Amino acid sequence: MTLADFLRQRGLRITIPRQHVFNILQHYERPISIATIVAEKEIIDRTSVYRTLELFAQLGIITIVPMGWKKKYELAGPFKPHHHHLECISCGQLVPINAPEVEQLIDSIAAEHHYQLSSHHIELRGTCKNCRRTANT
Ligand SMILES: [Zn+2]
Ligand SMILES: [Zn+2]
Ligand SMILES: [Zn+2]
Incomplete structure (x- = not known):
């Protein structure tokens, strides 16, 4: 699906900043x-970047990834499969992770509390193998 189609289905126009x-x-x-x-x-x-990101987040086109005290943005929903990240706090390396067990656990927690989840955020932060090796030598 293109962005233009996605927006049109929701009664929205494609604009230059959005594209x-x-x-x-x-x-x-x-x-x-x-x-x-x-x-x-x-x-x-x-300002238009902010407004566009706000709209995209509402529509589920992007996901907001909290990284330390900063926020970052990545495509989501119909444009990118759901995943999480491992982040190295030393070199900034970012590893995308797929963890079906975690997704199942989240679903069962939500079900237990009779919640229908609209989103969830899990980011793992630490030190990668390379950075630990450098620190030790
Ligand atoms: Zn590292
Ligand atoms: Zn990612
Ligand atoms: Zn997840």
């Missing part, structure tokens, strides 16, 4: 910050 922000998110294939998006396309002002 640009989407293209940048698609290009990076990892969570990126607002600063990265703004730097890529200086013709779009920061």
